[in-house]
Amino acid sequence: MEATAAQHGAASLEVASVDEVGDRIASTGYVCDDELATVVFLAMRMQRPLLLEGEPGTGKTALAEALAESFDLPLVRLQCYEGIDASQALYDWDFPRQILHLRALEAVAGTTDVEEAEKSLFDERFLLARPVLSALRQAPAVLLVDEVDRADDEFEAFLLEVLSTYQVSIPEIGTVAAATPPLVVLTSNRTRELHDALKRRCLYHWIEHPGLEREVRILRSRAPELSDQLAEQVVTVVQQLRSDAGLLKPPGVAETIDWAKALHLLGSQELDLAKAAATLGALVKYREDDERVRKALDRMLAGQ
Template identity: 80%
Template sequence: MAPGSITSAADLAGRLGETGYLADDELATVLYLALRMERPLLLEGEPGTGKTALAEALAESMDLPLIRLQCYEGIDATQALYDWDFPRQILHLRTLEAVHGDEGSGIEETEKSLYDERFLLARPVLQALQQSPAVLLVDEVDRADDEFEAFLLEVLSTYQVSIPELGTVAAAVPPVVVLTSNRTRELHDALKRRCLYHWIEHPGLEREVEIVRSRAPEVSEALRRQVVTVVQQLRSRDDLLKPPGVAETLDWAKALHYLGTQDLDLESAATTLGALVKYREDSDRVKQALDRMLAR
């Protein structure tokens, strides 16, 4: 589906809702504008607020391939663009030697055959340009360094890359680009200027209940509201190493449902905390506060 086939922010929100992703008006509007203006969308927010899930839902709603580039410390252009399949190139050379023997097939011709497109290993950015229209998710871009940011800025400005041995590869249609950041460091202004921007907050109680209803309809209304109420209280604490995100809310609700829990009580909450918090210190703190939170 071409981005131009989406007629409004409300239309986009409806399509996302069909995948189970509930976008508020502000998020749906900035995403719609990113599609119409063919600009990357930079999403920042705390871990677990649904940044990555939005890109996944967008690809599903538009019936486009999702191509993910996971950023990490030390990533460079090679991991994002392309590499050459060295083992296959060696096999190709040995085949030429076996066929042509000592006569060879000419140095120039041999070198040219080594850098044929069949030996090219396309990485996520190149894949997105080749397969476009597609959704390119550049996840946790804040974990990469300044040099990689500069590379991304260049690619996102032209939607093309140059491969010395093959020439220029340009996207027939600019891919839909979503960048996410947990804001472990500030991104450079040049990259931000290229993008539209949105900060994603944790949802409020009623919206999170709606999210659980949409993504885990098997969970009873009473249980989902009890779960979300506890999670909302946990996010208001300042002593947790990692407050639970929406993904943890869904996991906890499903875990309780699979155990046959009808009403959240101290025992069921304590035995399923592994779905909600992921640090021992957080687990100890939550267990100590469960009585008080459940009483609310």
Template identity: 70%
Template sequence: MDAFDSPRSLSEALATTGYLADEGLATVAWLAQALGRPLLLEGEPGTGKTALAEATAELLGVPLIRLQCYEGIEASQALYDWDFPRQILHLRTVEALGRQGEVDQVEHDLFDERFLLARPVLRALSEAPCVLLVDEVDRADDEFEAFLLEVLSTWSVTIPELGTVRAATPPFVVLTSNRTRDLHDALKRRCLYHWIEHPGLERELAILRTRLPEVDATLSEQVVGVVQRLRAEEDLVKPPGVAESLDWARALDALGASRLDPEIAAATMGAAVKDREDAERVRVALDRMLTR
């Protein structure tokens, strides 16, 4: 992002990838790069948190390295493993060549970089410049969060057998959270923070038209209109995000639809609504929504 001299220029550049950032998001993303800080994005699923990291990597022409967090993830699963099958093969080769007596050298060779399997965090430190996406960090536990904080503070990790690996150029880091639990203040202080709201009607329609120009304009308007009302009026357990709007429009277009009627809307609702009770509630409301 060094080539962008303002949040507005960044926003315009992101739009060329199909990602339409509002002023607040463009500003905090630009500042995160300018200040060398990680960017923590929270919001409902489907609001474009992960997509921002993907668009940024595409825009900068650098690798996107993704660390998907989950319950029980450990630091080793984010850092590195040793390739045990190759190490065993190496030992058997040494035995076959009759070099068993060189114990110290054999042990040293076992922990050479060629046997190291770099996981996302180590890759990001080694391969920068890149974009490191730490997705759904709220699913990890406190210990893993503390590990991330240490890495984000020093941009380095220590491998006992090899030494310290330090990023020559710190990666641009995007952390996302669906807020299934509160993150610790220490991690939040290290990052710049932004809550991503669902977009308004005009912006969501612009996103659909940018990402899916092949979809009939009237159909896009109807899809966005229904999705907006679902979020505002139906009190759903899992309101559809922009990702679901896009999926629904793609599904309708694949069926050759040019307009949204109750029958085809009900048949394709699974692209937009992903909860059984929500789906039943929406099907009851479709006639009313589509006759407005």
């Protein structure tokens, strides 16, 4: 038996140009440059997975979310972690419901033979679709494989097989194939190198921290309530901290947004030392970084 995503109302996902991709993504509030819009366009037209690498907080996960929103597609997220295996990504069986089903059969003694009872245990109603299977069945969809660098080699090999065919085989049911391949976005913070075989299967893009002008645009998009002066000052300080402060974990764009919102909630229209120091918990997450940032803020704001 073959189950395809066409049975679930598949539709084609087509884009005409790079500009269309950029405009759609921008409509969600995600500020996308031409290079990123181009690689997304190519991934969609070539039906290839998109591998995004970069420092934490550069907008890799947010891009997948923006793609799902802008194309009105379901977003299916697979969060990777050390020790994840294929069953946790693909499917499992609902054992409690299977046991209840067996008990129900026992209560009606003599109506079902053993072989039929065993076959009924692996009916599709007892199948628990994990993210990969769910994405194949919801064609088209966006499948976000988040922080794939946290998984191990065996899981990479599993992903490579699935992404090569966009189908999986379930012995008890049959093959599930996506009529329209999902738009797959893999993210990596590069805590380890991914294997070449997986990278060859994907289109690759490195996402840098945005420049000053683009980060101001992102901040204004995500927090329009901020004053123009506060937005520009916050981004200027964050950019300097990333490049000069020697932090263990430089703040990402998400931290920039959180810090700016925290300052706004305290009534700031411009950056001042007291409120900046009081809200550092939104910007840095290590005690050592907190100390370095306080010293850097003293120097930067004293020189204004």
